Amino acid sequence: MAIAVVVIVGVTVLLHTAPFPFLLETFRPSRSLWRVAGKPGARPTIYLTFDDGPNPDWTPALLDALADTGTQATFFLIDEHITPETVHIVQRISNEGHRIALHTGSRQMVIMSPDAIASRLRDAAAHIASITGSEPCPLFRPHAGWRSEAMYDGLEKAGMTLVGWSWGMWDWDWWRERHGQQMAQRLAKKASAGDIIVIHDGHHKNPRADRRYAGETVRWLVPQLKSRGFAFSTLCGVPNDGAIRRDDSESEANTVGHHGKSPVRPTDTAYTST
Secondary structure, eight states, X not given: OHHHHHHHHXXXXXXXXXXXXXXXXXXOGGGEEXXXXXXXXXXXXXXEEEEEEOOTTTHHHHHHHHHHTTOOXXXXXXXXXXXXXXXXXXXXXXXXXXXXXXXXXXXGGGGSOHHXXXXXXXXXXXXXHHHHSSOOXXXXXXXXXXXXXXXXXXHHXXXXXXXXXXXXXXXXXXXXXXXXXXXXXXXXXXOOTTOXXXXXXXXXXXXXXXXXXXXXXXHHHHHHHHHTTOEXXXXXXXXXXXXXXXXXXXXXXXXXXXXXXXXXXXXOOOOOOO
């Protein structure tokens, strides 16, 4: 009996917190995106995403690194971190061709009602649109990947898709200090076509957290992957079935010649909160 209770509790916890697609995603996988399925013969593409910004101290340096490497990315911004001090950073993200999506710095949304979730997301999207002049991508990444059926219902009401990340393609390093070159080497070693990489340019509680490694990682990682034939693109325009729409994959991807097929792992996703 005790073992059964432990198993039930464990499954229940993983149902809402698993850092990979689990039971909530099993029967309706189109509600979330954890990896982008490429088309046969298409260029192998990597999707860089950045969480917890905008960070007034380190997001500008990250944007410099993306500009210097000719790379587009998707920024999952926390609405509370968009302040008079960071408005110009949000404008710069948009002006430089990157795409903006929604994020949260709290696990509270797991227990909110669908209507409350939808309302909060619509308000955050409207806030961003008032700054950039265009709607953000209809994508939402929950804090640490914590989710619930109510959250999925709220996302459906708001017309949005939950976004996760690919297996091992994150910047969490078991509480050790993070360094750009070391992180880039680890990510480059695991990279395969369709990977969604998540790196933090901010922190959910401290909007000015030291995230110098974010830009450093880009400067080390992008040249390595481009030399192997990878392209980079944003997640906007990637439909729920994983196929890449031509308007984003072709116009936004920064490509080099393909030197051979990249390995594709059979498993998806995982990441642990920072």
